Amino acid sequence: xxDVTQTPRNRITKTGKRIMLECSQTKGHDxxxxxxxxxxxxxxxxxxxxxVKDINKGEISDGYSVSRQAQAKFSLSLESxxxxxxxxxxxxxxxxxxxxxDTQYFGPGTRLTVL
Amino acid sequence: xxxxxxSPEALRLQEGESSSLNCSYTVxGLRxxxxxxxxxxxxxxxxxxxxxxxxxxxxxxLKATLTKKESFLHITAPKPEDSATYLCAVxxxxxxxxxxxxxxxxxxxx
Numbered sequence: 001x002x003d004v005t006q007t008p009r010n011r012i013t014k015t016g017k018r019i020m021l022e023c024s025q026t027k028g029h030d031x032x033x034x035x036x037x038x039x040x041x042x043x044x045x046x047x048x049x050x051x052v053k054d055i056n057k058g059e060i061s062d063g064y065s066v067s068r069q070a071q072a073k074f075s076l077s078l079e080s081x082x083x084x085x086x087x088x089x090x091x092x093x094x095x096x097x098x099x100x101x102d103t104q105y106f107g108p109g110t111r112l113t114v115l
Numbered sequence: 116x117x118x119x120x121x122s123p124e125a126l127r128l129q130e131g132e133s134s135s136l137n138c139s140y141t142v143x144g145l146r147x148x149x150x151x152x153x154x155x156x157x158x159x160x161x162x163x164x165x166x167x168x169x170x171x172x173x174x175x176x177l178k179a180t181l182t183k184k185e186s187f188l189h190i191t192a193p194k195p196e197d198s199a200t201y202l203c204a205v206x207x208x209x210x211x212x213x214x215x216x217x218x219x220x221x222x223x224x225x
Contacts, residue, residue, distance in 0.1 A: 004158075025214050037131040042215045042216060042218065045213075051178075073163075090158055102206075103147075106158035107158050108158045109158050111156070
């Protein structure tokens, strides 16, 4: 089984709808991240969480919110989806050990289309 | 502002033709540099982490090296299955956030 899973894998929705993307991990990592990927722009950080009580905005958080329900679960919500939020969304996790430069491990992604 | 630049944007090689991908960075306080492989429509797959200038790591046909200003991913005798986009990313000390480059799309032709 995959260490980092994302649901749904594909989603088509309409402008103005509320959408939730979910991420679960079995790696036992403390840190979780949400990125979006657009052609030519690379991966950009939306939100990140270093533990259940810690939530931080990334470089493009406007229009998004997150919830860290448990150490292993981190969900991303689009409160009112708009077409320019059409993208590939990735969840990632890292170990977060103090003093260690940690590597991020990615889920398979969710392809979101907003019409 | 931290910057990561990868070159070339795209590279087409014949099977067996060795080459190198470049990742140059401008950051304050590099904590680590990462290389990932990404296949179309899939999540990035971790390849290497490099921590300090002079460090090298190898995996099959891939070898990653690091200097104070750039990193190279050397591909020796590539095969068609090495075709993918290769991403470079840096972790800056004190922020614990990773900045990604836009990647090099590699195509290996049989």
